[in-house]
Amino acid sequence: MRVVVPFGGDSPKTRLAPFLDADERRDFALAMLRDVLDTVEAAGGNPVVLADAPVEVDEQRSSAHQTMSGDVDVPVIVDDRPLTEAVNDQLGGDDPIAIVMADLALVTEAALTRLFETAGDVVAAPGLGGGTNALVVRTPDFRVDYHGASIADHRAIAADVGASFVEVDSMRLAVDIDESDDLVEVLLHSEGRAGEWVEAAGVELDTDGGRVTAIRRRR
Amino acid sequence: MRVVVPFGGDSPKTRLAPFLDADERRDFALAMLRDVLDTVEAAGGNPVVLADAPVEVDEQRSSAHQTMSGDVDVPVIVDDRPLTEAVNDQLGGDDPIAIVMADLALVTEAALTRLFETAGDVVAAPGLGGGTNALVVRTPDFRVDYHGASIADHRAIAADVGASFVEVDSMRLAVDIDESDDLVEVLLHSEGRAGEWVEAAGVELDTDGGRVTAIRRRR
Numbered sequence: 196m197r198v199v200v201p202f203g204g205d206s207p208k209t210r211l212a213p214f215l216d217a218d219e220r221r222d223f224a225l226a227m228l229r230d231v232l233d234t235v236e237a238a239g240g241n242p243v244v245l246a247d248a249p250v251e252v253d254e255q256r257s258s259a260h261q262t263m264s265g266d267v268d269v270p271v272i273v274d275d276r277p278l279t280e281a282v283n284d285q286l287g288g289d290d291p292i293a294i295v296m297a298d299l300a301l302v303t304e305a306a307l308t309r310l311f312e313t314a315g316d317v318v319a320a321p322g323l324g325g326g327t328n329a330l331v332v333r334t335p336d337f338r339v340d341y342h343g344a345s346i347a348d349h350r351a352i353a354a355d356v357g358a359s360f361v362e363v364d365s366m367r368l369a370v371d372i373d374e375s376d377d378l379v380e381v382l383l384h385s386e387g388r389a390g391e392w393v394e395a396a397g398v399e400l401d402t403d404g405g406r407v408t409a410i411r412r413r414r
Numbered sequence: 415m416r417v418v419v420p421f422g423g424d425s426p427k428t429r430l431a432p433f434l435d436a437d438e439r440r441d442f443a444l445a446m447l448r449d450v451l452d453t454v455e456a457a458g459g460n461p462v463v464l465a466d467a468p469v470e471v472d473e474q475r476s477s478a479h480q481t482m483s484g485d486v487d488v489p490v491i492v493d494d495r496p497l498t499e500a501v502n503d504q505l506g507g508d509d510p511i512a513i514v515m516a517d518l519a520l521v522t523e524a525a526l527t528r529l530f531e532t533a534g535d536v537v538a539a540p541g542l543g544g545g546t547n548a549l550v551v552r553t554p555d556f557r558v559d560y561h562g563a564s565i566a567d568h569r570a571i572a573a574d575v576g577a578s579f580v581e582v583d584s585m586r587l588a589v590d591i592d593e594s595d596d597l598v599e600v601l602l603h604s605e606g607r608a609g610e611w612v613e614a615a616g617v618e619l620d621t622d623g624g625r626v627t628a629i630r631r632r633r
Contacts, residue, residue, distance in 0.1 A: 306583055321585065323542075324595075325602055325619070325626040343621035347602060364525055366540065369585035376543075383544055383566060400544070402562035407544040 196311060196331070198240035199285050201278055202228050202297040204250040214375045214398065214411055223392050227372060228252060228297040230387035232269050235295060238307035244271040244297075245281055279341045287335050294330045294339070296322075298371045300381045300389035306367040315361030317353045320368035321346045329368050334358045378409035415530060415550070417459035418504050420497055421447050421516040423469040433594045433617065433630055442611050446591060447471060447516040449606035451488050454514060457526035463490040463516075464500055498560045506554050513549045513558070515541075517590045519600045519608035525586040534580030536572045539587035540565040548587050553577045597628035 206217070207224035215223060228244070232252065235242040244252055252269050274281040282294055293311065295302075310320055310329055317337050322328035325344030336356040340348045346362075353360035370380045372389070381393050382400050397413040425436070426443035434442060447463070451471065454461040463471055471488050493500040501513055512530065514521075529539055529548055536556050541547035544563030555575040559567045565581075572579035589599050591608070600612050601619050616632040 303583070321603065323585075323589070324598055325621070344598075344602060344619055344626045364522070364586050365583050366542075366585045366588035367583050369588065370542070379543055379563075383563060384540065400563055402544070407563045 196240050196291050196293055198235045198242045198293040198295055199245050199282065200228065200231055200235065200242050200295050200297050201282060202244050202246045202250060203278075204246045204248040205275075208298070208373070210373050211375060211378075214378070214409070215396070219396065223389070223396075224298065225250070225252070226388040226392040227300045230385070230389050231295060231297050231299055231302055233387070234302045234304055234307055237304040238311060240293060240295075240307070240311065242269050244269055245285065246271055246273055247275045247281070249273055279339055282339045282341070286332055286338060289335060291331060291333045294332070296326075296328045296371055298373070299328055299368060300372045300387070301367040301370050301384045303367050303386065306363075306365045309365065310363050310368065313361055313363055316358035317349065318361045318363060319346060319349055320363045320365055322371050323369050326371065328371055329363075375409055379407055382409065415459050415510050415512055417454045417461045417512040417514055418464050418501065419447065419450055419454065419461055419514050419516050420501060421463050421465045421469060422497075423465045423467040424494075427517070427592070429592050430594060430597075433597070433628070434615070438615060442608070442615075443517065444469075444471070445607040445611040446519045449604070449608050450514060450516050450518055450521055452606070453521045453523055453526055456523040457530060459512060459514075459526070459530065461488050463488055464504065465490055465492055466494045466500070468492055498558055501558050501560070505551055505557060508554060510550060510552045513551070515547050515590055517592070518547055518587060519591045519606075520586040520589050520603045522586050522605065525582075525584045528584065529582050529587065532580055532582050535577035536568065537580045537582060538565060538568055539582045539584055541590050542588050545590065547590055548582075594628050598626055601628065 208220040211220050232242045250271055310318060310331060316334045318331040319327050320329040325346055327345040327349050337353060337358055350360050372381060378393055378398055381389050398409050398411050401408045401410040427439040430439050451461045469490055529537060529550060535553045537550040538546050539548040544565055546564045546568050556572060556577055569579050591600060597612055597617055598619060600608050617628050617630050620627045620629040
Protein backbone atom coordinates (compact mmCIF):
# COMPACT_ATOMS: atom_id res chain seq x y z
CA MET A 196 0.00 0.00 0.00
CA ARG A 197 1.14 3.52 -0.82
CA VAL A 198 1.72 5.39 2.46
CA VAL A 199 1.91 9.16 2.27
CA VAL A 200 3.91 10.73 5.10
CA PRO A 201 3.27 14.50 5.32
CA PHE A 202 6.28 16.41 6.62
CA GLY A 203 6.38 20.08 7.56
CA GLY A 204 9.96 20.73 6.59
CA ASP A 205 9.76 24.49 6.33
CA SER A 206 9.99 25.35 10.04
CA PRO A 207 9.25 22.12 11.87
CA LYS A 208 8.19 21.70 15.50
CA THR A 209 8.10 25.37 16.50
CA ARG A 210 6.34 24.52 19.79
CA LEU A 211 9.53 22.77 20.93
CA ALA A 212 11.27 26.16 20.79
CA PRO A 213 11.79 26.51 24.56
CA PHE A 214 13.77 23.27 24.45
CA LEU A 215 15.45 23.08 21.06
CA ASP A 216 16.84 25.73 18.71
CA ALA A 217 15.80 25.87 15.05
CA ASP A 218 18.58 23.60 13.76
CA GLU A 219 17.92 21.08 16.52
CA ARG A 220 14.20 21.09 15.83
CA ARG A 221 14.89 20.31 12.19
CA ASP A 222 17.33 17.50 13.08
CA PHE A 223 14.87 16.01 15.54
CA ALA A 224 11.99 16.24 13.06
CA LEU A 225 14.13 14.38 10.50
CA ALA A 226 14.98 11.70 13.07
CA MET A 227 11.26 11.14 13.68
CA LEU A 228 10.53 11.15 9.94
CA ARG A 229 13.19 8.51 9.33
CA ASP A 230 11.80 6.34 12.15
CA VAL A 231 8.35 6.57 10.59
CA LEU A 232 9.64 5.74 7.08
CA ASP A 233 11.56 2.69 8.30
CA THR A 234 8.58 1.48 10.30
CA VAL A 235 6.21 1.93 7.36
CA GLU A 236 8.54 -0.23 5.25
CA ALA A 237 8.86 -2.82 8.03
CA ALA A 238 5.05 -3.04 8.15
CA GLY A 239 4.94 -3.66 4.40
CA GLY A 240 4.02 -0.16 3.19
CA ASN A 241 5.57 1.87 0.38
CA PRO A 242 6.32 5.29 1.87
CA VAL A 243 6.22 8.59 0.00
CA VAL A 244 7.13 11.84 1.75
CA LEU A 245 4.76 14.75 1.09
CA ALA A 246 6.76 17.81 2.13
CA ASP A 247 6.07 21.53 2.03
CA ALA A 248 9.73 22.19 1.16
CA PRO A 249 12.55 20.07 -0.32
CA VAL A 250 13.94 17.57 2.19
CA GLU A 251 16.76 15.02 2.08
CA VAL A 252 15.47 11.95 3.89
CA ASP A 253 17.89 9.21 2.98
CA GLU A 254 21.35 10.24 4.10
CA GLN A 255 21.12 9.02 7.67
CA ARG A 256 18.79 6.05 7.47
CA SER A 257 19.79 3.11 9.58
CA SER A 258 22.23 0.40 8.51
CA ALA A 259 19.64 -2.10 9.71
CA HIS A 260 17.25 -0.60 7.22
CA GLN A 261 19.81 -0.65 4.41
CA THR A 262 20.58 -4.29 5.07
CA MET A 263 16.90 -5.09 5.08
CA SER A 264 15.67 -3.35 1.97
CA GLY A 265 18.78 -2.13 0.17
CA ASP A 266 19.58 1.50 -0.36
CA VAL A 267 16.17 2.43 -1.73
CA ASP A 268 15.33 6.10 -1.98
CA VAL A 269 12.00 7.22 -0.59
CA PRO A 270 10.28 9.50 -3.11
CA VAL A 271 9.60 13.06 -1.97
CA ILE A 272 6.69 15.07 -3.36
CA VAL A 273 7.04 18.80 -2.66
CA ASP A 274 3.69 20.59 -2.31
CA ASP A 275 3.65 23.88 -0.45
CA ARG A 276 -0.12 24.13 -0.09
CA PRO A 277 -1.74 23.68 3.35
CA LEU A 278 -1.76 20.11 4.67
CA THR A 279 -5.42 19.39 3.92
CA GLU A 280 -5.18 20.46 0.28
CA ALA A 281 -1.89 18.66 -0.30
CA VAL A 282 -3.23 15.40 1.18
CA ASN A 283 -6.54 15.61 -0.68
CA ASP A 284 -4.59 15.89 -3.92
CA GLN A 285 -3.20 12.40 -3.13
CA LEU A 286 -6.65 10.89 -2.49
CA GLY A 287 -9.40 9.98 -4.95
CA GLY A 288 -7.76 7.01 -6.65
CA ASP A 289 -9.05 3.45 -6.71
CA ASP A 290 -6.19 1.90 -4.73
CA PRO A 291 -6.10 1.96 -0.93
CA ILE A 292 -3.81 4.63 0.45
CA ALA A 293 -2.59 5.50 3.93
CA ILE A 294 -1.65 8.84 5.47
CA VAL A 295 0.74 8.60 8.42
CA MET A 296 2.08 11.69 10.17
CA ALA A 297 5.85 12.18 10.34
CA ASP A 298 6.04 13.02 14.05
CA LEU A 299 4.83 9.71 15.47
CA ALA A 300 8.05 9.02 17.37
CA LEU A 301 6.54 6.09 19.27
CA VAL A 302 5.42 4.23 16.13
CA THR A 303 6.01 0.48 16.00
CA GLU A 304 5.72 -2.10 13.25
CA ALA A 305 2.98 -3.82 15.26
CA ALA A 306 0.91 -0.63 15.52
CA LEU A 307 1.16 0.14 11.80
CA THR A 308 0.45 -3.46 10.86
CA ARG A 309 -2.70 -3.31 12.97
CA LEU A 310 -3.68 -0.05 11.22
CA PHE A 311 -3.03 -1.41 7.73
CA GLU A 312 -4.85 -4.70 8.41
CA THR A 313 -7.98 -3.26 10.03
CA ALA A 314 -10.95 -3.58 7.69
CA GLY A 315 -13.03 -0.51 6.87
CA ASP A 316 -13.54 2.05 4.10
CA VAL A 317 -11.78 4.57 6.31
CA VAL A 318 -9.61 3.43 9.23
CA ALA A 319 -8.32 6.12 11.57
CA ALA A 320 -5.91 6.32 14.49
CA PRO A 321 -6.99 9.25 16.67
CA GLY A 322 -4.32 11.56 17.98
CA LEU A 323 -4.40 13.21 21.38
CA GLY A 324 -6.14 16.57 21.29
CA GLY A 325 -8.56 15.63 18.53
CA GLY A 326 -6.09 14.97 15.73
CA THR A 327 -6.06 12.19 13.17
CA ASN A 328 -2.54 10.79 13.22
CA ALA A 329 -2.96 7.99 10.72
CA LEU A 330 -5.57 7.00 8.15
CA VAL A 331 -6.19 4.22 5.69
CA VAL A 332 -8.57 5.25 2.91
CA ARG A 333 -10.18 2.60 0.73
CA THR A 334 -12.81 4.71 -1.02
CA PRO A 335 -12.21 7.39 -3.69
CA ASP A 336 -14.93 9.60 -2.20
CA PHE A 337 -13.30 10.43 1.15
CA ARG A 338 -11.51 13.72 1.72
CA VAL A 339 -9.52 14.94 4.74
CA ASP A 340 -9.91 18.10 6.80
CA TYR A 341 -7.10 18.47 9.30
CA HIS A 342 -8.28 21.75 10.79
CA GLY A 343 -9.65 21.66 14.36
CA ALA A 344 -10.82 18.41 15.96
CA SER A 345 -10.18 16.45 12.79
CA ILE A 346 -11.07 13.02 14.17
CA ALA A 347 -14.67 14.18 14.67
CA ASP A 348 -14.71 15.85 11.24
CA HIS A 349 -13.35 12.70 9.60
CA ARG A 350 -16.08 10.60 11.25
CA ALA A 351 -18.66 13.02 9.81
CA ILE A 352 -17.07 13.15 6.34
CA ALA A 353 -17.04 9.35 6.14
CA ALA A 354 -20.71 9.23 7.14
CA ASP A 355 -21.54 11.86 4.50
CA VAL A 356 -20.08 9.74 1.70
CA GLY A 357 -21.56 6.49 3.05
CA ALA A 358 -18.17 5.05 4.02
CA SER A 359 -17.60 2.90 7.09
CA PHE A 360 -15.31 4.50 9.69
CA VAL A 361 -13.29 2.33 12.05
CA GLU A 362 -10.90 3.56 14.74
CA VAL A 363 -7.67 1.86 15.75
CA ASP A 364 -6.92 2.11 19.47
CA SER A 365 -3.19 2.73 19.76
CA MET A 366 -1.18 4.90 22.13
CA ARG A 367 1.81 4.64 19.80
CA LEU A 368 -0.21 6.18 16.99
CA ALA A 369 -2.03 8.62 19.30
CA VAL A 370 1.07 10.43 20.55
CA ASP A 371 2.52 13.00 18.17
CA ILE A 372 5.43 15.09 19.34
CA ASP A 373 4.65 18.80 19.47
CA GLU A 374 5.58 20.12 22.92
CA SER A 375 8.24 19.59 25.55
CA ASP A 376 5.92 17.40 27.66
CA ASP A 377 5.70 15.03 24.69
CA LEU A 378 9.44 14.39 25.03
CA VAL A 379 8.60 12.38 28.17
CA GLU A 380 6.90 9.85 25.90
CA VAL A 381 9.87 9.83 23.50
CA LEU A 382 12.29 9.14 26.36
CA LEU A 383 10.13 6.37 27.77
CA HIS A 384 8.83 4.67 24.64
CA SER A 385 10.81 5.47 21.46
CA GLU A 386 12.53 2.45 19.94
CA GLY A 387 14.37 4.39 17.24
CA ARG A 388 16.44 7.41 16.31
CA ALA A 389 14.07 9.89 17.95
CA GLY A 390 14.79 8.55 21.42
CA GLU A 391 18.52 8.39 20.75
CA TRP A 392 18.47 11.95 19.43
CA VAL A 393 16.66 13.33 22.47
CA GLU A 394 18.98 11.56 24.89
CA ALA A 395 22.04 12.77 22.99
CA ALA A 396 20.66 16.31 23.21
CA GLY A 397 20.77 16.08 26.99
CA VAL A 398 17.04 15.83 27.57
CA GLU A 399 16.18 13.75 30.64
CA LEU A 400 13.21 12.70 32.69
CA ASP A 401 12.53 14.62 35.87
CA THR A 402 10.52 12.51 38.30
CA ASP A 403 11.00 14.72 41.36
CA GLY A 404 7.63 16.50 41.24
CA GLY A 405 4.14 15.07 41.18
CA ARG A 406 4.25 14.80 37.38
CA VAL A 407 7.01 13.37 35.24
CA THR A 408 8.48 16.08 33.00
CA ALA A 409 11.32 16.47 30.51
CA ILE A 410 14.21 18.75 31.43
CA ARG A 411 17.39 19.72 29.62
CA ARG A 412 20.39 19.95 31.91
CA ARG A 413 23.03 20.57 29.22
CA ARG A 414 23.28 21.72 25.60
CA MET B 415 -10.27 -12.55 36.96
CA ARG B 416 -10.31 -10.33 40.02
CA VAL B 417 -9.86 -6.72 38.90
CA VAL B 418 -8.86 -4.20 41.56
CA VAL B 419 -9.89 -0.62 40.76
CA PRO B 420 -8.07 1.88 42.99
CA PHE B 421 -10.13 5.00 43.67
CA GLY B 422 -8.94 8.14 45.41
CA GLY B 423 -12.21 9.09 47.00
CA ASP B 424 -10.85 11.41 49.64
CA SER B 425 -10.32 14.53 47.48
CA PRO B 426 -10.43 13.30 43.91
CA LYS B 427 -9.11 15.06 40.80
CA THR B 428 -7.74 18.18 42.47
CA ARG B 429 -5.94 19.21 39.26
CA LEU B 430 -9.35 19.79 37.65
CA ALA B 431 -9.93 22.57 40.21
CA PRO B 432 -9.85 25.45 37.70
CA PHE B 433 -12.76 23.80 35.90
CA LEU B 434 -14.81 21.97 38.49
CA ASP B 435 -15.55 22.66 42.14
CA ALA B 436 -15.00 20.03 44.83
CA ASP B 437 -18.50 18.50 44.64
CA GLU B 438 -18.34 18.41 40.85
CA ARG B 439 -14.93 16.78 40.89
CA ARG B 440 -16.27 14.06 43.17
CA ASP B 441 -19.34 13.52 40.95
CA PHE B 442 -17.20 13.34 37.85
CA ALA B 443 -14.73 10.95 39.50
CA LEU B 444 -17.65 8.67 40.43
CA ALA B 445 -18.99 8.80 36.85
CA MET B 446 -15.60 7.65 35.57
CA LEU B 447 -15.37 4.94 38.27
CA ARG B 448 -18.79 3.60 37.29
CA ASP B 449 -17.82 3.52 33.61
CA VAL B 450 -14.70 1.56 34.49
CA LEU B 451 -16.62 -0.90 36.69
CA ASP B 452 -19.24 -1.56 34.02
CA THR B 453 -16.57 -2.02 31.36
CA VAL B 454 -14.57 -4.40 33.56
CA GLU B 455 -17.70 -6.52 33.97
CA ALA B 456 -18.48 -6.35 30.24
CA ALA B 457 -14.96 -7.64 29.55
CA GLY B 458 -15.52 -10.56 31.92
CA GLY B 459 -13.70 -9.27 34.99
CA ASN B 460 -14.85 -9.25 38.60
CA PRO B 461 -14.29 -5.71 39.86
CA VAL B 462 -13.37 -4.71 43.40
CA VAL B 463 -12.99 -1.07 44.38
CA LEU B 464 -9.92 -0.27 46.47
CA ALA B 465 -10.69 3.13 47.98
CA ASP B 466 -8.88 5.38 50.42
CA ALA B 467 -12.21 6.43 51.95
CA PRO B 468 -15.72 4.91 52.01
CA VAL B 469 -17.50 5.29 48.66
CA GLU B 470 -20.97 4.38 47.42
CA VAL B 471 -20.50 3.07 43.91
CA ASP B 472 -23.77 1.38 43.09
CA GLU B 473 -26.55 3.90 43.39
CA GLN B 474 -26.28 5.38 39.93
CA ARG B 475 -25.06 2.52 37.83
CA SER B 476 -26.73 2.20 34.46
CA SER B 477 -29.98 0.39 33.85
CA ALA B 478 -28.26 -1.33 30.93
CA HIS B 479 -25.78 -2.70 33.43
CA GLN B 480 -28.48 -3.77 35.85
CA THR B 481 -30.35 -5.59 33.10
CA MET B 482 -27.16 -7.27 32.04
CA SER B 483 -25.82 -8.52 35.32
CA GLY B 484 -28.59 -7.95 37.84
CA ASP B 485 -28.23 -5.56 40.73
CA VAL B 486 -24.89 -6.88 41.87
CA ASP B 487 -22.96 -4.83 44.37
CA VAL B 488 -19.32 -4.21 43.65
CA PRO B 489 -17.28 -4.85 46.81
CA VAL B 490 -15.37 -1.91 48.26
CA ILE B 491 -12.18 -2.37 50.24
CA VAL B 492 -11.23 0.73 52.23
CA ASP B 493 -7.47 1.12 52.71
CA ASP B 494 -6.14 4.56 53.52
CA ARG B 495 -2.49 3.77 52.94
CA PRO B 496 -0.69 5.23 49.92
CA LEU B 497 -1.64 3.66 46.56
CA THR B 498 1.49 1.53 46.18
CA GLU B 499 1.13 -0.09 49.60
CA ALA B 500 -2.59 -0.66 49.26
CA VAL B 501 -2.19 -2.32 45.84
CA ASN B 502 0.76 -4.44 46.94
CA ASP B 503 -1.38 -5.79 49.77
CA GLN B 504 -3.69 -7.19 47.07
CA LEU B 505 -0.85 -8.89 45.16
CA GLY B 506 1.13 -12.01 46.04
CA GLY B 507 -1.57 -14.62 45.53
CA ASP B 508 -1.49 -17.50 43.08
CA ASP B 509 -4.42 -16.34 40.95
CA PRO B 510 -4.02 -13.77 38.16
CA ILE B 511 -5.15 -10.32 39.19
CA ALA B 512 -5.59 -7.04 37.35
CA ILE B 513 -5.22 -3.44 38.54
CA VAL B 514 -7.18 -0.90 36.50
CA MET B 515 -7.23 2.80 37.40
CA ALA B 516 -10.60 4.43 38.08
CA ASP B 517 -10.03 7.52 35.89
CA LEU B 518 -9.78 5.80 32.51
CA ALA B 519 -12.79 7.61 31.04
CA LEU B 520 -12.07 6.38 27.51
CA VAL B 521 -11.99 2.70 28.47
CA THR B 522 -13.76 0.23 26.17
CA GLU B 523 -14.65 -3.43 26.48
CA ALA B 524 -12.36 -4.14 23.50
CA ALA B 525 -9.38 -2.46 25.15
CA LEU B 526 -9.84 -4.31 28.46
CA THR B 527 -10.43 -7.60 26.68
CA ARG B 528 -7.16 -7.11 24.83
CA LEU B 529 -5.43 -6.36 28.16
CA PHE B 530 -6.91 -9.38 29.92
CA GLU B 531 -6.15 -11.76 27.02
CA THR B 532 -2.56 -10.70 26.37
CA ALA B 533 -0.15 -13.41 27.52
CA GLY B 534 2.67 -12.52 29.91
CA ASP B 535 3.63 -12.76 33.58
CA VAL B 536 3.05 -9.02 33.83
CA VAL B 537 1.01 -7.20 31.19
CA ALA B 538 0.94 -3.40 31.39
CA ALA B 539 -0.90 -0.59 29.66
CA PRO B 540 1.32 2.51 29.84
CA GLY B 541 -0.29 5.80 30.71
CA LEU B 542 0.74 9.13 29.28
CA GLY B 543 3.43 10.81 31.35
CA GLY B 544 5.07 7.59 32.47
CA GLY B 545 2.19 6.09 34.41
CA THR B 546 0.94 2.51 34.50
CA ASN B 547 -2.79 2.71 33.96
CA ALA B 548 -3.60 -0.99 33.92
CA LEU B 549 -1.80 -4.19 34.85
CA VAL B 550 -2.39 -7.90 34.75
CA VAL B 551 -0.18 -9.78 37.20
CA ARG B 552 0.22 -13.55 36.86
CA THR B 553 3.14 -14.10 39.22
CA PRO B 554 3.10 -13.83 43.04
CA ASP B 555 6.56 -12.20 43.05
CA PHE B 556 5.71 -8.92 41.32
CA ARG B 557 5.13 -5.72 43.30
CA VAL B 558 4.03 -2.28 42.10
CA ASP B 559 5.65 1.11 42.63
CA TYR B 560 3.43 3.91 41.36
CA HIS B 561 5.77 6.74 42.28
CA GLY B 562 7.48 8.59 39.40
CA ALA B 563 7.76 7.06 35.92
CA SER B 564 6.14 3.84 37.06
CA ILE B 565 6.04 2.14 33.66
CA ALA B 566 9.87 2.12 33.60
CA ASP B 567 10.00 0.98 37.23
CA HIS B 568 7.53 -1.82 36.55
CA ARG B 569 9.63 -3.03 33.61
CA ALA B 570 12.63 -3.15 35.95
CA ILE B 571 10.76 -4.84 38.80
CA ALA B 572 9.50 -7.55 36.45
CA ALA B 573 13.02 -8.15 35.17
CA ASP B 574 14.33 -8.35 38.75
CA VAL B 575 11.92 -11.18 39.61
CA GLY B 576 12.45 -12.99 36.28
CA ALA B 577 8.92 -12.24 35.05
CA SER B 578 8.08 -11.50 31.41
CA PHE B 579 6.77 -7.97 30.83
CA VAL B 580 4.47 -7.25 27.90
CA GLU B 581 2.96 -3.88 27.03
CA VAL B 582 -0.50 -3.34 25.55
CA ASP B 583 -0.66 -0.48 23.06
CA SER B 584 -3.94 1.31 23.73
CA MET B 585 -4.84 5.01 23.64
CA ARG B 586 -8.02 4.22 25.58
CA LEU B 587 -5.99 2.79 28.43
CA ALA B 588 -3.21 5.40 28.09
CA VAL B 589 -5.39 8.44 28.75
CA ASP B 590 -6.24 9.09 32.37
CA ILE B 591 -8.15 12.20 33.27
CA ASP B 592 -6.23 14.58 35.51
CA GLU B 593 -6.24 18.04 33.92
CA SER B 594 -8.59 20.25 31.96
CA ASP B 595 -6.84 19.42 28.67
CA ASP B 596 -7.76 15.78 29.27
CA LEU B 597 -11.43 16.75 29.07
CA VAL B 598 -10.90 17.19 25.32
CA GLU B 599 -10.39 13.43 25.13
CA VAL B 600 -13.49 12.78 27.26
CA LEU B 601 -15.62 14.96 24.98
CA LEU B 602 -14.30 13.31 21.83
CA HIS B 603 -14.00 9.68 22.88
CA SER B 604 -16.00 8.75 26.01
CA GLU B 605 -18.76 6.25 25.37
CA GLY B 606 -20.23 6.37 28.86
CA ARG B 607 -21.31 8.48 31.82
CA ALA B 608 -18.09 10.49 31.95
CA GLY B 609 -18.76 12.08 28.57
CA GLU B 610 -22.40 12.73 29.44
CA TRP B 611 -21.38 14.27 32.75
CA VAL B 612 -18.86 16.64 31.18
CA GLU B 613 -21.31 17.77 28.50
CA ALA B 614 -24.04 18.31 31.09
CA ALA B 615 -21.59 20.43 33.10
CA GLY B 616 -21.30 22.79 30.14
CA VAL B 617 -17.79 21.82 29.08
CA GLU B 618 -17.28 22.15 25.32
CA LEU B 619 -14.55 21.83 22.75
CA ASP B 620 -12.91 25.04 21.57
CA THR B 621 -11.40 24.55 18.12
CA ASP B 622 -10.76 28.20 17.37
CA GLY B 623 -7.08 28.30 18.21
CA GLY B 624 -4.23 26.19 16.89
CA ARG B 625 -4.89 23.53 19.53
CA VAL B 626 -8.20 22.02 20.53
CA THR B 627 -8.99 22.86 24.17
CA ALA B 628 -11.85 22.38 26.61
CA ILE B 629 -13.74 25.45 27.78
CA ARG B 630 -16.64 25.93 30.16
CA ARG B 631 -19.09 28.55 28.97
CA ARG B 632 -21.70 28.03 31.70
CA ARG B 633 -22.02 26.54 35.18
